[in-house]
Amino acid sequence: MEELNQVLLRKEVRVGADLDVWLEHGGGEGLKAALQDPTAIIPQIKEAGLRGLGGSGFPTYKKWEFVAGNHGEEKYLICNGNEDEPGTFKDCILLEETPHQVIEGAVIAALATGINQIVFYINPDQEASIASMREAVEQWKASELNQAVTKAIGEEMGYRVMASSGHYIGGEETAAIESVEGKFPFPRGRPPFPAESGVHGKPTLVNNIETLSNVSHILRNGAEWYRNLGIDDTYGTKIYCLSGDVLYPGAYELPMGTRLADLIETYGGGMLQGKFLKAVFTGGPSNTILTPKHLDVHLDFDSVAERRSALGTGAMIVVSEGTGIVKRVTEYVNFFAASSCGQCPPCKTGTYYISLLLSKIDTGQGSRADLDSLINLCKILPNSGRCHLINGAVKVLDSSLYHFMDEYKQAIK
Amino acid sequence: MSITYQEALNNYQPLERREPAVETLSTEELLQQYHPDHYKDAATTLQVGPNRGDQCHHQLADMLQADARIDEADLAGARTRQTDVLVIGGGGAGCAAALVAAKAGARVTLATKLRLGDSNTVMAEGGIQASVEKDDTPQAHYQDTLKAGHFHADKELVASMASDAPEVIRWLIQQGMQFDLDKFGDIMLRRAGGTTADRIAYYRDYTGLEMMRVLRESVKNSNIEVLDYSPAVELMSNQSGRCAGAVISNLKECTFELIKANAVIIATGGIGRMHLNDFPTSNHFGATGDGLVLAYRLGAKMLDLDSFQYHPTGLAHPHHLAGSLITEGIRSAGTYLLNSEGNRFVDELKTRDHVSSAILKECTEGRGIQVGDQATGVWLDTPGLELRNPGLIAQKFPKLVQLGKKCDIDLTTTPLLVYPTLHYQNGGVQIDKNGLSTVPGLYCVGEVSGGIHGRNRIMGNALLDIICFGRRAGAHAAECNRRPGHKKISIEHLSSLRRNLTMAKMPMEQKGPMLFPECAKFEDDSDYDGLHKNRNRKISTT
Amino acid sequence: MPKRVGLEYINNPQFTNIDAMENLIEQLVTVTINGKEIKAPPSLSTIQALWYAGYPRVQSVGCLEGVCGSCRILVRRAESTEVTMALGCQTLLEEGMEVNFLVFPTPTHHTYNLEEIPNSWEVQTEFHRIFPEAVNCRSCNGCNKSCPKDIQVKEGVALASKGKFQEAGELFVECVMCNFCMTACPEYISPNHVGLFSRRVTAYFHTRPSNLINRLEVMRKGELKIEIDQD
Structure with missing residues (x-):
């Protein structure tokens, strides 16, 4: 400590x-x-x-x-x-x-x-x-x-x-x-x-x-x-913003490269109500998801990237078993859809449709075709905007489809 | 033998003047010999239903005498809604009926197969007829309509329509629809083929688009309940046979729903997507004649089921746009039709059936222009029009210019290749002047109805017909049906349909209504499994 | 000249037989539509390509001539990161093209009733009450870039905001209400509905053709009744 x-x-x-x-x-x-x-x-x-x-x-x-x-x-x-x-x-x-x-x-x-x-x-x-x-x-x-x-x-x-x-x-x-x-x-x-x-x-x-x-x-x-200050071959410290289903959420400045498990268990006081960890949205939602099999990951830029995710701002949003991933991803994509500035139509329209399709699926109205469309949009949309906003939205969706496809399939008609 | 497209194009020269055609056959003879309605084996005799014994196109007959898509079992647990007036169809006629009924105080539900406004209305280009000019009269409008329909139309209906026409235009303006006006603010008018006066009001060549987007906006801003992606698959009736609602299939949730209503207005449009006689069509994707099938099963009498309109100027080249409609407005503006020899062969402003038959005659007799193995056609001489009226095409026909661009053809220097395209169903459900069919409580308006145009429709009477009878039916349905709900509502009529089909030894494999063109593969689309569960899925062989 | 398969073969039932079609084909392109790889002739539109390949397509199909606005697609062409908006029936196949059909968007939240506008002096006030977001246009140009009809949408919204409804409406002549500009707008202005409102108020308050009014007046007096000859 x-x-x-x-x-x-x-x-x-x-x-x-x-x-x-x-x-x-x-x-x-x-x-x-x-x-x-x-x-x-x-x-x-x-x-x-x-x-x-x-x-x-x-x-x-x-x-x-x-x-x-x-x-x-x-x-x-x-x-x-x-x-x-x-x-x-x-x-x-x-x-x-x-x-x-x-x-x-x-x-x-x-x-x-x-x-x-x-x-x-x-x-x-x-x-x-x-x-x-x-x-x-x-x-x-x-x-x-x-x-x-x-x-x-x-x-x-x-x-x-x-x-x-x-x-x-x-x-x-x-x-x-x-x-x-x-x-x-x-x-x-x-x-x-x-x-x-x-x-x-x-x-x-x-x-x-x-x-x-x-x-x-x-x-x-x-x-x-x-x-x-850093762990192993990383340097300095990082302020990790721990939030979600942990006992003590908050901003923790820790050596760069602190393990995810340590952040959640030692500093976050473990999962709220002793529930199982389901996923962690890293760096705010604009990055890929980490799952329980990634608990040993060192939270520095390179180690997280090796797990095909990204450290981002250091935000770690912890989600416990029982939380709907589709719902969460919908909320985050809604955030991007609302934030897209409008000057690149594929970003604004793309995030709008991802958000629309996700809402449909989340409320039990989605079809197999809607899910296929989401998968396809993940292929078509990357790098279609001037900045990275569209990529952020696609990344969190793509990653959730990769890790939680079963949940999407259960949600469609 | 016809000459090739390239050859014909090399031979073609734009000329300001060309000699009028010398026609050797009378209209009657021409139609008998060349009109697709008279093709051998085109028509068959109906075996069951209210029109048993009448002639009907065989493809339509198959659908009218098809089995129903649903059984009682499909309706177990189905959601039920109650309304005063149910409108089936979201095109111009349906919207007009719904708006007027709602304005009269009725609760209105509008169910449409695709989205509100997805219809042939939106594609109409030419305009809408109304006798407005001072040397024109409703009487002349009435007579032109009757004559063009070969005196086969219901006179009372035609009179109602012709005398409503000016009021219809005012109503549309009050919905917010624009018309082309001259510098004094007067409505500009042009002439339709086969008529005696300039009587067509229009907005560029986007008349239907302008009308439909305005009516759609009007409906969406009203208290009308709109159910989109909800094709009706069956009508319901009470014990006395009065129409009392419909079963719709909700394509979004893949469930059937019952809509109980005091009156039902069918406004489902025509049958172009049945591709009668294998003709290409100018029609919307949804034009599969569903309303005819629904009404026929409930016992509504039909008229002229063997009479269809083939519009003379469908695009024949390039292939991927074949069938696309070229507005009659371009002929009424003075464009000629030319055969491969560069000669006019018909008075271009004769009625559509006449002009189409004349084109088919030229092609049959080797004076057509051939593209590849499949397409034949004749020239639509827009460069000649440009010589006579420089700038007119660009100014008055923006949609046609767009079409030219897509074909990579400059209309002012190169003619378009055209061939007749399946355009309109002349007949349909028999109605009175309020749009009421022979079944109590069941109204039919727009292209689904019959008797208004006889055996041939003139340009601009379709847009008039849908609004005129849409409004009449909406008002009548709202006024005459303030009654307590029906006691018992069912789809009992299907039992007698099936009995009749069995007794007539008719095949029962085909299910109707068609709902979607075959190429859409609705029956195989796993998205809609929920709506197919009680049927043996047809295995597609193609 | 290579033979190609065209709409008439898709339209004509006799030509939906694939064998018959293949005899006519010499060159095919490979495209991806809704994630499905399809080989089809380049003279087909994206909708025709799905039908050609035997995939069902029921929703997002309409007039097939570019005026109903239902077949909205996103297109990414080979070797490009650019994604464009288009109408599926108007977009011909190109080698390596990737296409995604879009379901129909949520309807606009703007509602109005022309009859509630007391007179033409009040139109501008009412406009700003109905479309309060219109003045927030941030000039991102997303609407103009999204429009498959190349309408100057942004300029139309600006004109309407200034009370120039007739001029604004003129810009929207070709609008098919595909709603691309609506989903593109970060300020939720619903520009297509602004355009349509502009057009509607122009007709509602200012179209007063004397030839029509005259005719209605004559008929109101009971003249010009049609005589139905009974023969």
């Missing part, structure tokens, strides 16, 4: 918008180290093996290198706190309870990449997070540390706390850029990539809140320390 909450969610750092207390507990040390030699930041992040914790698992240093390599009078960092996927609730905790941890990480990222405009982009439903960040940013702007930053980059760093549109799709990198520009969050086609042309055509970096939160600690404690 001592491994729990050792970095981002330690009691000492969960101090809210209070810069003094943050500094008392070692805050600011990472930034000071960064200021001494900004060119050393990226190599250190690379050495630490930090990866995108918003779901992509993409090496953070690579993104930073791309942005650092592109020049512009203005360059943007979007700190992505749009977090909207069912079962994911980690960024809002970080924003509300550790705003200075987020800000410091963002400033270090900006220093490393030559960025001078930082946007904290937050889900409007998280009012407490927004309030906390606004207060913290005001404190930060008046701080000595910020003056040191101004001195180092030769201009005032721009800070902006903004509420996102509240659309799930707004969490997608290019959609976030559109939002920051004041437009509807339609994902853009690539190329150009945001690192070349993002907000107002300027080089733009988009990082998840959890990713950025780790940065100050790596700068302060060193890459080696960060690497050793």
Whole structure:
């Protein structure tokens, strides 16, 4: 149990918008180290093996290198706190309870990449997070540390706390850029990539809140320390959002690579009412399902991928025996259908029909032809949209068809 | 011997003027020799039912004298609904009847085989007849209709329809239907083949589509209960033989349902998908003559069951679009028909049966144009029309231009190959001017009814007929049937049907109504096993 | 010129015999329809291909000439990730094409009754009460991209929102109410019903043909009665 909450969610750092207390507990040390030699930041992040914790698992240093390599009078960092996927609730905790941890990480990222405009982009439903960040940013702007930053980059760093549109799709990198520009969050086609042309055509970096939160600690404690936090050959920690039919749901920061069984049994307190585990929807619903035979899986990007699933945001929605998989999948696909932005008709129409067919089957109205149609749509639809939303919807459906075909067959007439 | 398509195309030259045809045969002679109604063995004599002894097309006769699809056993535990007026069929006639009945205060249930609006109505292009012009009269409309039908129609019905026509147009406008108007806002009119005045009101060549989408929207925004994917498979009656509802098969839940009603209005349309005489058809997928079968079994008298309309201008090439209808509007706008020698051979504005027979004559006598081994046809000379009236085709016939695009043919420079296509059932259930059949409580409106068009229908009278008699039946059914529910309702009439079939030594393998064209393989579709359980499944051999 | 099998053979019972058909075929393409692999001539539509291959197809079939909007399909062509919407009866087979027929969608939630609109001054107010979502159009263009008739749907909705109902309705002349734009709309505007509403109010309030009105008036006075000659 001592491994729990050792970095981002330690009691000492969960101090809210209070810069003094943050500094008392070692805050600011990472930034000071960064200021001494900004060119050393990226190599250190690379050495630490930090990866995108918003779901992509993409090496953070690579993104930073791309942005650092592109020049512009203005360059943007979007700190992505749009977090909207069912079962994911980690960024809002970080924003509300550790705003200075987020800000410091963002400033270090900006220093490393030559960025001078930082946007904290937050889900409007998280009012407490927004309030906390606004207060913290005001404190930060008046701080000595910020003056040191101004001195180092030769201009005032721009800070902006903004509420996102509240659309799930707004969490997608290019959609976030559109939002920051004041437009509807339609994902853009690539190329150009945001690192070349993002907000107002300027080089733009988009990082998840959890990713950025780790940065100050790596700068302060060193890459080696960060690497050793993970289990076996994984690095750092991960905040797992455990929800569903367990005794103690919640956000648990654990070593990257913690076993699923340990998460559920040791930290989640086991299954609610002692029921059997039926399935786990990982990473929110946009990934494949894990089943009891996967209880031994280490919850890190690569190990989960080996089981043909994905870690995603670290959300683990636990479902016990007696829960209808068709019903659950229907709910999740409904979420995607409602979230699809509309600019790619196969995504909007595809999710609409998947949702319609699932509802039919779930309510006992479905036929064999409806089930065949679902199977066929899983083949036709992937990659038909600009962003990954359609793939997310298809993935959870396809995976549920793979693991629980019997249940679908029982549900049809 | 006919010449090939390519050869004919090479020979073809667009000309502004061509000599009128010199026709050697009278209409009577032409029909006798070439109309498919008169093909040898086309007709047979009915052995059972109210029309026993009458002539009927043999394919239709098989269906009218088929066994029922259901038994009492199928109805055990079936859900029952109660309504005042049950409308069977979701095309123009059914919607009009339902709307008027509902407006009159009746509870209305509308059951349709496919979706609301899936019908021949939506495909109608030409327009709707109404004597509106000041030099035209309802009397002239009446006389033209009678004459075109070879004086075979019921005069009272024709008079009702012709005098209702202007009011029908107003009613449609009040439902929100648009018509093509001239610069003064007057309704524009064009002329139908075989008529004496410009009498066809239209909306581009989308008249049926415009009508159907408006009526569908109107029904959906009313309190009419719509049951889609619910074909009726049998009528029910009370002890005195009065029609008292229907059995429908719910294709979505694969169950039978009983709908008890004080009056039933059948509006199921025609029979094109029976492919009489193996002709291609311009008809909707659902046009399988179900209503005729239902009504006949309950004892409704029929008229003219051996008379069908073959529309002169079905597309003959390219093959995959064969049978598609080309609106008569294009001929009334002045387009000629040409044989392989480039000559006109018929007055293009004669009645449809005449023009179709003339085309069949040209093809039989070797002046047709041959594509591959199978298709033959004659030219529809749209380039000539373009020369006489530049721009008219693009402006007035957007649907035809679309069809041209699909054929990869530019209508302004290349003619279309056409051949008659099975289009309309002239006869049907005998009705009075309120749409009431010879069975009390049973109304039949639209193409399923007979007597309105005689033995040949003129363009624009079908859309008029469905709305005119749909409205009449809806009003009458709502008004005359405010009575307490029936005491005992059954499908007893099937016992006497089966007795009669047995006594007449008729085969009982075939089940009716047909419901879907053979190619749809409804009987083999495992989705509908629930509706087939009490029958020996027919093993398809093809 | 290769011989091909066409609609008339599907339509004509005598040609539903597969042997007879095969004599006519020289080239076939392989397609997948609703997950079933089918070899059929490229001159067939997707619906005809199912029939040709002997698979049942009852629902999603209608007029077979592109005006009823019931045969809605998703199509993915060989070597492409693009998925398009189309009408099945209007889509001819291509090698490697994948097709999925779509069941009919849930009906729109918008209801209205023309007779409840007191007069033409109130149409715009009523429009926004009936279709409150229309002003939320986010210009995603999904409706335009989905329309099998290439209607400028989005522009139509914008015109209707501005009270230009006649102009809006004109854009929807070819609309077959297939509902593709309805399922494509993320704001649940039901653009096809906006188009139809626009068309209907135009006729209901503004079609006043004097030739028709005259004729009705004359007939109301009892003139122009038809004499039925009894012979």
